Every structure is written in C-alpha cells, then in structure tokens.
Amino acid sequence: MQLTSPQFKTRSREKLADANLQAALKKLQGNFVKGRADRVAELENFPAIRDAAADIRSRTLENLDAYLEEFERNATAAGATVHWAETTGEVNRIVCELAARYSVKKAVKSKSMVTEECALNEALEAAGVKVVETDLGEYILQLANDPPSHIIAPAIHLTKEQVSDVFEVKHERPRRTDIPGMCQEAREMLRGHFVTADMGISGANFIVAETGSTLIVTNEGNGRMVTTLPRVHVAITGIEKVVPTLEDLSTLIRLLPRHATGQTISNYVSVTTGPQREGDSDGPQHFHIILLDGGRTKLLGGDMQDMLRCIRCGACMNHCPVYQSVGGHAYGWVYPGPMGSVLTPTYAGLENARDLPNAATLCGQCSVACPVKIPLPDLLRKLRERQFEQGLKPAMEAWGLALWRWAAQRPAIYAMLAKVGARVLATMATKHDGGKRLIHALPMGGGWTDGRDMPAPTGTNGKTFRELYQARQNRQ
Amino acid sequence: MSARENILGRIRASLRRTDSDGAAARARARIDAHALSPRPSVKGDLAALFRTNAVKLLSTVAEVTHLCEVPATVAAYLRAHNLPMQAVCWPEIAALDWAASGVRMESRPARRSYDSDLVGVTGVFCAIAETGTMMMRSSGNTPPATSLLPETHIAVLNLSQIVPSMEEAWQRLRYTYGPGPFMPRAVNFVSGPSRTADIEQTLTLGAHGPYRVHIIMVAEGD
Ligand code: SF4
Numbered sequence: 015m016q017l018t019s020p021q022f023k024t025r026s027r028e029k030l031a032d033a034n035l036q037a038a039l040k041k042l043q044g045n046f047v048k049g050r051a052d053r054v055a056e057l058e059n060f061p062a063i064r065d066a067a068a069d070i071r072s073r074t075l076e077n078l079d080a081y082l083e084e085f086e087r088n089a090t091a092a093g094a095t096v097h098w099a100e101t102t103g104e105v106n107r108i109v110c111e112l113a114a115r116y117s118v119k120k121a122v123k124s125k126s127m128v129t130e131e132c133a134l135n136e137a138l139e140a141a142g143v144k145v146v147e148t149d150l151g152e153y154i155l156q157l158a159n160d161p162p163s164h165i166i167a168p169a170i171h172l173t174k175e176q177v178s179d180v181f182e183v184k185h186e187r188p189r190r191t192d193i194p195g196m197c198q199e200a201r202e203m204l205r206g207h208f209v210t211a212d213m214g215i216s217g218a219n220f221i222v223a224e225t226g227s228t229l230i231v232t233n234e235g236n237g238r239m240v241t242t243l244p245r246v247h248v249a250i251t252g253i254e255k256v257v258p259t260l261e262d263l264s265t266l267i268r269l270l271p272r273h274a275t276g277q278t279i280s281n282y283v284s285v286t287t288g289p290q291r292e293g294d295s296d297g298p299q300h301f302h303i304i305l306l307d308g309g310r311t312k313l314l315g316g317d318m319q320d321m322l323r324c325i326r327c328g329a330c331m332n333h334c335p336v337y338q339s340v341g342g343h344a345y346g347w348v349y350p351g352p353m354g355s356v357l358t359p360t361y362a363g364l365e366n367a368r369d370l371p372n373a374a375t376l377c378g379q380c381s382v383a384c385p386v387k388i389p390l391p392d393l394l395r396k397l398r399e400r401q402f403e404q405g406l407k408p409a410m411e412a413w414g415l416a417l418w419r420w421a422a423q424r425p426a427i428y429a430m431l432a433k434v435g436a437r438v439l440a441t442m443a444t445k446h447d448g449g450k451r452l453i454h455a456l457p458m459g460g461g462w463t464d465g466r467d468m469p470a471p472t473g474t475n476g477k478t479f480r481e482l483y484q485a486r487q488n489r490q
Numbered sequence: 491m492s493a494r495e496n497i498l499g500r501i502r503a504s505l506r507r508t509d510s511d512g513a514a515a516r517a518r519a520r521i522d523a524h525a526l527s528p529r530p531s532v533k534g535d536l537a538a539l540f541r542t543n544a545v546k547l548l549s550t551v552a553e554v555t556h557l558c559e560v561p562a563t564v565a566a567y568l569r570a571h572n573l574p575m576q577a578v579c580w581p582e583i584a585a586l587d588w589a590a591s592g593v594r595m596e597s598r599p600a601r602r603s604y605d606s607d608l609v610g611v612t613g614v615f616c617a618i619a620e621t622g623t624m625m626m627r628s629s630g631n632t633p634p635a636t637s638l639l640p641e642t643h644i645a646v647l648n649l650s651q652i653v654p655s656m657e658e659a660w661q662r663l664r665y666t667y668g669p670g671p672f673m674p675r676a677v678n679f680v681s682g683p684s685r686t687a688d689i690e691q692t693l694t695l696g697a698h699g700p701y702r703v704h705i706i707m708v709a710e711g712d
Contacts, residue, residue: 041691057530066527073520079501080517092671098494150697151688167688174690197686197694204698206604224521225673235684235699238638241676243602253497258521260664264656265527275687278543279621282699283679290675293630295599297675307497315504 018346022369049276068387071323088226092288106137118212125149126217148236163342214240218251231280247298269385273327309361323386330380352380371397532654543622547682561591577609599633610640628676643700
C-alpha cells in the first residue's frame, strides 16, 4: 500500500469535512464500542482473562524462536511447506513463484492486513495472476480502487449509494440499492470466483505451535471458502502471531471477536492443518505458509516490544477520539488508529510518519480497551521522544518551543507577554457554549482551531494565572 | 544465510541469548503442560445454555427425543421454509429412514459448482455451550463443503456432544484421535448463518455461506 502518512494533516482536514464518513464513524461507536462493552461485562472474570491473554502473548514473545521452530516442525509433519520472508518484497516473490509453479491464473483472497503491508495484489497482477478479494468490504474497495479505512470494517467510509454505483459499473447488472440485494449480487459474483480459482490466499489470526495449524476467523465464510476450495492454499502471516497451544488459542479467541465486533465469537473460526488428507473430498492439495518478519524483529527486545502482543482487533481505533474524528484513511498506511500510529513509524520509518505519534490525545482510552494490555499511550510518548531526539519535530513547533524557552528564562518579560496575551485572547472569543466562551479561529494557531474551538481565558478581564495567584496570596 | 536463519538469528540477538540456552525446552514444557487460563464458568444445564446461545447467534433449534425422528423434523423444516424436499448429507446420517419422510436424500459432499445443492445435512464433532457453537472436523465422511456451500445447513447433534467451552472441545479431539497428531485437515467452528455488516454496518445474512442454520438436538442415544 502506498504510504501517505506524511500528509496526515491535509487528509485529516478533508475527512473532518466529509459528512458521510462522519455519520459512519458515529455509527461505528454505537456498534463496536457499545458491543465490546456489553460483551466484556458478560464475563464475570474479565480482568483475569485479559491478564492471561496478555501473559500468553508476552511469554510467547520471550521464546519466539523456539515456538516458531516448533510450529514449523509440526506444520511440516502435517504436509505443509513453511517459508520465511525477511521483507514484504520476499513475500511477494515467494507467492509469485508459487503461482508460476502451480500454473495459477486466478487467486481468491480472504482479508489479510499482512498482504496489504506487502502490496501483494499489485505484485500478483504484474505477474499475470488475477486476484479477487472476497471479504465483501475488501471486494467493494478492490472494485472501487480504494484502500481500506478500518482493519475490521474496511469499507466503512462508503455509503450504500456509492457501493451501488460501483456494482452497477463493474457487474454490468441492473442497479440495486437495497443492502440485502447488493450482498446477494456480490455473493453470486464471488461464488463463481471461488469455484474457479486455482489459489486461495489468506492471512492467519494465529498460528499454533503445538499442532502446526493456522487459524482464520470470518463472519462471511469467505475464509472457509478460500481454505477449502482452491487446489493451492497460501497462508501469510507475521512471525508474532504464534501461540503455544490450543488452550492458549481458546483464551485469545474468547477476547478477539468481543473486542473487534462485539460478538461472543465470530461466525466461522477455521483451523487448518496441512493439505488434503487421503480420503478427503475437499481441501487444497498444496498448502504453503509464509512467515514474515517485515520489521517485527526490530521491535523485539526494545522498548516497543509490547506492541508485538497486538491481535489486530481494532478496539484501540474504535475507542480513539482522533480515529473517531478522521477515520482510517488519514493515517495513510495499512494500520490506522493508535496501533497504526505505533506500527507505521516503526515499520515504515519515523521520518515518513512524523505526525502519527502526535495524532493522539494520550487520553488512554486505547490501552483501556486493548484486550492484551498494550500501553499504547506510553509507546506513543516514547516515539515522540525519539522524534525529538532525531530532530524530527515540525519546524513551527521547534521554533515556538525555542521562543518559549527564551521568554521563560526572563521572568519580567514572560509576565508582560502573558498579560498582554491573556487580555488579547479574552477579547477574541466569538462563540459561547453554555457558560464557556470559545475562540473559533486563532491567527497562526490554525492547527489548534481548525478542528476544534479554543476556550478563551476566563479570569476577570483575562487575568493571567500569575496575577490571580498573586491576588490570592495578598488576600490571605 | 537463509531468511530463516537470519530471522531466527535476529530474534535471538534481540532477546540477547544464544540458541543453546534452553528456549526449546521451555517452549516444549509449556506446550506439554496444556495449561488452562482463567475462563468464564459455564454451569448448569449445558443443553439449555447451548440452545440459548445458538439462538442468540441466529441459528434456529429443534429438539427431538430419538434419532429416528430426525427425517420428519427435517421434512417439516423444509416444508415450512418452502424449500425443495431434497438434500445432501454426511454418510453417518444417510442410514436414517429418509424415504418415509418424503425427503430425497443423497449421501455425498455438496457440489462444488456455481449453483450448489440447496440443502446440506451434517452431524457435528461436538458443540460448545458457552457460545452456541458447533465444531466440525473434516474427513472423507464429514466433508466441510456440505456445511458451507448450500444455502441451508441443517446440523444434527446429540446432547452428549455438548461441552462447556472451546477448551473441552480441543481436549475431546485430542483424547479421541491422539496420542500423536490428532488434528484433521480442517476444524471448523460454526456459530450461526453466514453474515456481513460491510455495507453501512447493516447486518445481512448469507454473505458467502448458508443463509439459514437449523440445529436438531437429539436427546437420547449416541
Ligand atoms: S493494539 Fe490492542 S486494541 Fe489495538 S488492535 Fe492491537 S490488540 Fe487490538
């Protein structure tokens, strides 16, 4: 996927003005945020389950090499072939080679964020393989040539009219505008692809060391189709997705759908181990698994290691006030929201994503919502520190801070500037919200006031804190 | 050096250890322990709980006493939903007296074609009370396509197959097919009809898999 994170601010401004997107994001809070809260409240010992989930992920990371080797051994024994890829480019090369080896003309894909990291579709198309996304949201986006804006609900930013437009043009059928009708139309189109595809490509929500299995969860059933029908199945996932046992898997599956969509369990949890067995009437003849590093080992052993616990549930973005305001596209890469603001700078380079660590209010909602207790605000703060050390702060901010430092070291000048400033600001309030006086536009402070109003100083006639403090001391 | 060696080497370097310091033994011990983590307590009447949770996830449920009542129950369901009196099923179900019920039943996997069979009847390996989920294992006699491709999926289960949670489902699989490798090619957990909310977050059934899942719970006999 093309990286557009450097344009975070411009894109945010566009997104704030997009009324359809704003309505969709509001609805998302009602569905996913409330759904998660309800499902978590049903678990009487939720804190203990959550502690256990975080612990499973942490302890696995501490012996990651051993679990991966164990996984490889068991997957191979079951007849799968395990490949290792250091970079996303290597993933693409391996998949293209497999496509050539098995004379693949068409591949069907179930949703995989790792393959978005790789831009795999483009690589396969360039190699002459037709790729069809089969998750309904991803399918719509592929037809519309639009990137996903949420890791669970990728097409959340489109209205049903926009989907009708796309289907009408691409399916060349009479226009339908009812949602069940459009879903049925997509089902019919995609069923044709499922039964004729040569290769199925999926991600893996988890891989299990004990049995060498890969697992995907879907609600639509496309994950089952992709792993059942084509004669070749390629599962692509990050090395951090391994869990030791089926018991550990059960704990994580108990939390993933609850946090992702507010469901107790996803409709289909499919665990696959090796290719078709003797006597089986379905399943792939060839099963390949690709394990991607792609920057993950850089997080290991450092102060960002906690991020590798992530199970990609999306709860942190659903609960983030910044995501709720601007949606996923503004973040400019595969992963939006707080987890994306940590992952994008670490995978794609801090210099390519300088606004992202700052695209959070550090309100802490994300880490409260996270099922594996990732301290996202702490990680974002560390990235900000790193940015500062590398001199990657935006110029305006560096200049402003330097000026403030100069004034703060000169108390008389500081007091005078603060006095003038407070009085001027007090006269600038143009809006009233209840008892609060608000400044709607601030010269040179557009970064603040374009997206929200600034509270005007409230002291009588705009007195500064120092003046009020002085007056209070005198009274005592 | 291969990508494999490089990645494993980087992991070991990041974790500041060599490959000989017992990580493999630690991992093996953790796996062999099959430790259970805290989980919600699933108490009381498992069948009732399974039923409640399955219905919440939009499956429909019928209860019968004996296995021999299944064909008539299937026939009644098909009639009530205006479906053709025709279906495919897993071999384990084929021996029932279908002719008497008026359902033309074929014992074969659902067709992998653009227009598959309309109704598939399967058994289950076990069922999970905590979530109202059915667990199916793939084999020549239990083809996954039959619960996936038809528009209507009817599943027959015995109350003795209901376990509290996913953990017990795995234990049962391990106990039945182990020791040694016990995983079939595919284990599919199914929790109601296929669904999507990808257009305007509006729930719609029958995205790719069945529009309808009907579960027949049999009380007596295995
Ligand atoms: S960081 Fe936590 S909340 Fe966010 S996607 Fe990952 S697991 Fe979910």
